[in-house]
Amino acid sequence: MSAPAESWRGVATEDTEELSAGAGVFLWARSRRLLRDLLRPHRRTLWLLLLTLLVQNVAWLAGPLLVGIGIDVAVPALVERSDAWPLVWVAGAMVAAALVDTALRYVFLTRSGRMGQAVLLALRRRVFTHVQRLPLSFHEKYTSGKTVSRLTSDVEALAELLDEGLDSLVTALFSVLTIGVVLMVLDPGLGAVALLGFPALFVVARWFQRHSTAAYRRTRETIAALIVQFTETFGGIRAVQAFRREPRNDELYAALNEDNRRAHHRAFWLIAVFIPAVTLIGNVVTVAVLGIGAWRVIGGGLAVGTLVSFLLYLRRFFDPLQDVAMFYNAYQSATAALEKLSGVLEERPTVPEPSDPVPLPRARGELVLDGVSFGYTDRTVLPELRLTVPAGQTVALVGATGAGKSTLARLVARFYDPVSGEVRLDGVPLHRLSDADLRRAVVMVTQESFLFSGTIADNIAFGRPEATREEVEAAARAIGAHGFIAALPEGYDTDVHRRGGRLSAGQRQLVSFARAFLADPAVLVLDEATSSLDVPSERLVQRALHTLLADRTALIIAHRLSTVEVADRVLVMESGRIVEDGTPADLVGGTGRFAGLHRAWADSLV
Amino acid sequence: MDDATPATAPRGKLSALARLWPFARPYRGLVTLTFGAALLATLAQLALPLVTAAVVDGPIAEGDRSGLLPLLGLALLFGVAEAALFFVRRWAMNRSCLQLERDLRDTLYQRLQRLPVGFHDRWGSGQLLSRATTDMSTIRRFVGFAAVFLVVNLVTCVVVLVLLLATYWPLGVAVAATTVPLTLLGMRWERRYNTESRRVQDQQGELTTDVEEAVQGIRVVKSLGRSGLVFDRYDAKATRLRSLELDKVRTLALLWCLFELHPQLTLAMILVGGSLAVSSGALTVGGLVAFIALFTVLLWPILSLGFLFAFAQETASACDRVGELLDAPLTVTDRPGATPAVVGTPARLRFEGVRFAYPGAAEPVLDGVDLDLRPGETVALVGATGSGKTTLTALVPRLYDVTGGRVTLDGTDVRDLPLAQLRSVVATAFEDATLFSMSVRENLALGRPDAGDDEVAEALRVAQAQFVHELPWGLDTRIGEQGLSLSGGQRQRLALARAVLGRPSVLVLDDPLSALDVHTEALVERALREVLAETTALVVAHRASTVLLADRVALLAGGRITAVGTHSELLAGVPAYRDLLAQDSELTEVTR
């Protein structure tokens, strides 16, 4: 069983259109396991809720019984003996039952609501944390839109089940059970007739389950596709508008939207058959009870009052069955969502934290890449790379675009683990370091300077959350960002908007630079961190680097060779290999590629 | 209220539901069918108690078994009819509500795509997304489920009330009177519920924004090891969402209880009143049984009204939220009667006293920019970080509209040109290279789907992006988020290729070579020169090497063009320019 289970593991089945029966069962079981897991901490609450409901149902069911007594006992007493007391008692009991019923219902609704919300919160936390732990390779493959849809629309599908489903299921099942018992007690013969409906109900429910699982699975996929298209469009809205992509996007989105409609239509069609079938069964049974009951009343075997209350109960017996059917529907939809969620949860973090990390409280910053090979796909980007960077050295990495510079930087920051070989910091392989130690020691400023919505101060403090405002400002000052920040209307408290859109590209780079500066790591990796800066700003950054890097290891990727000149050592990369290695002066003076690059650059300065 | 501010106070009116009408109109046939079937089904439901009463008063009272069969046949007929009508109702409802949801979502997406960039700057993407998904499905569920029941149950209540009045009017009047306190109290709590659902919905949007940022910024989060911090933020919002949800739960519980208590108390009242009436001879026992049986038909409709009204409130606030987006003004649109004007290739691009301030900003970014690009000329735009270069370039394809002055193409104000024409003659390479999840070819031909293979090849050559031929499926390789990831320089070159494809009349390049190594840069520059010779181009530049592509250089400072001339003129005559560009070599001394 392990081989197929492996191929269904995690999110692997998501793009499979037709699932084999085995895979379907596997996924279904997996999602139920997750649901059980989520409910486990609330076992006590569940029991309490059941108890509340039990009592509440008794109170609620007392109504018809009391009406029956009223008609059979109190009315004759009043009419024949002018005795009002039985009526007063019955009416009083009805009011009391109503009050008890209502009070308990309130308790039930609020308690079950609280439990449902607790489950959702737990699920949100769990999926969010897990997604954060998953490696970049997962995110690159899975896309942000899909992850977002898992964390939003799928979680909400479960919310629907919890706020409407659980309530109606429990209430309904209880009503059905208790009323079933009452019916049997009231009149076993008629009760048996009522129960005859069950085999038919069972058949219908099986049919529904078989078809709806696939139908709901499909709806989760189509809605995710919509979300992916949506986030992508509005993430790149400038390009969309400037290149008049709107009409084509309209078409694409409309097609996805139509897919989504069809998927839902299929699922809803199944309910459209299922629920009326339940009603039909209920009605047929009721008519049968009426007929047989009336027959017996005429024969004198049954009191009119009993028949009337029996029929009243019967109504309350079948109405909730529709609720059960509705619950079943919500359950199927939530199961489909949980299936996707449990898939994400099952993805293993392939760049995991070690269980017994080697402590490294104060890294010196010696980096060794020992026979490191890496490729994103089958194609190897870095073949067998060997490199030693002594602590405190500033290394510049230059080379043609696509040579693998960023890839090397990402390995040093352990965004990925090498396919073979090891990256070591102070002699410790990176995969043996705890995340906290590693991130304290190694910080990378990435090519795209992503800012979070929030204030500038928050964004800089992202580098070291415990930093005071003074430290934040000092970091900004050190790299020359203070000037522009202070000029903003609300200074450090200016909201940068989504992805930092409120700032210019250069300003964003300065902020993300300040962020890394504040983090103050032993090893700093800069991947084209100054590419959008003007020369004076870049110069300020370099001055800051010069002081900052004095006792730190740094790996600087840059195209502007001015940046390279702060380096102690230059590496020239080509197709994943280091083809030149030396001090800037040596290389400039030599005849190699770097000399050529430098000449070209010096010429470009004019 | 500012049109683009996400946080809006809840209006809390059920009238917001009226917005749905235009979307429901095309399906009014189906909607009518839905309502018709639902009403008939309810009537069929009523038949059963009536038949029961007839059985009690007829065959049972008279001991007549033969009279039983026709009545049972009738009951069965109604029972089957009810189920059949249920099916019809659900079928028709599914069709109409799903189509309505689809149309509404399409409309929303189309509208959002056409809202100006300034709008998108200010709205968290999560807010948009949660409106297009969560709110939409709330609306769908309301239309497809609650709306019908709301109407049907209200109608049922009225019909049954009439029947009750007909059966025995004094008791009927008493039942009617009990609805007054129910309505008053109910309305109060409904209003509260509306406010609470709006808060929940807004918070869901916030949470979605957080999720999106945490996922899209995963590299930053990982590289700084801040998953803890990001989680804490998310957790704070999720926890707040929970407490808002719990407020809602409590109000809903109150409502629910109110509507659950009411019919039970009323039933007790009916029993007392009815018994008295029977004892005084005003009502038969059969009449009382029928009265009670009729009233029990109301139990569920009344009970559900509390919940259904709450749902209606929730939907009203969802409609408000969607409406806020649909109502956001399309500030960048074709002027009425805008007709295509003649724009030559190359065209003359002029900025005349251009002013621009971002919405809400006190100080303008551009404060009287005058710049004239002659046809075929290439002008480099140089300025400090944050001086407004990108802003100026965005005014040409009208991603933003000027707030003063004008931008003209061959003498025509860009605002007088149809947007489609304007954006087809102006091509831009943005500073962040946005690629979409589609094939390389589609990405390149984004603005010109009709581009031929030779044009694509030519654009790739100019941008030195021949690397695409080595991708697994060449030009058909899917790239972007859902496809193959590329390196920064590779992406930038594709964005450049996209802009130069098809030789636009005006080319706007925003720092187009920043991610390229010196070698590639030189190659691109050489190839780009040929293109620049034939089009009017505005090139934002930070490096001297890029400036050299241009015929003239304009220096942007303090929101104005403070100097225009050739590179060497400015270098010699303008100290500010020298500061910006010529200090690369001085730096070498500083850092040595």
Ligand SMILES: Nc1ncnc2c1ncn2[C@@H]1O[C@H](COP(=O)(O)OP(=O)(O)OP(=O)(O)O)[C@@H](O)[C@H]1O
């Ligand atoms: N996430 C990824 N998945 C798959 N392939 C990738 C990914 N990132 C980069 N590549 C590929 O790996 C190769 C090396 O890319 P890398 O980003 O390391 O280059 P680089 O030297 O940093 O280039 P640049 O200077 O343009 O940033 C390129 O061919 C690129 O297409």
Ligand SMILES: Nc1ncnc2c1ncn2[C@@H]1O[C@H](COP(=O)(O)OP(=O)(O)OP(=O)(O)O)[C@@H](O)[C@H]1O
């Ligand atoms: N959406 C926005 N809302 C408000 N202010 C903005 C917005 N976008 C940019 N700004 C501000 O307008 C100014 C000009 O920004 P712009 O992006 O045009 O600068 P730039 O000259 O292109 O800079 P860079 O060289 O860094 O790219 C900046 O000070 C920036 O903070």
Ligand SMILES: [Mg+2]
């Ligand atoms: Mg810019």
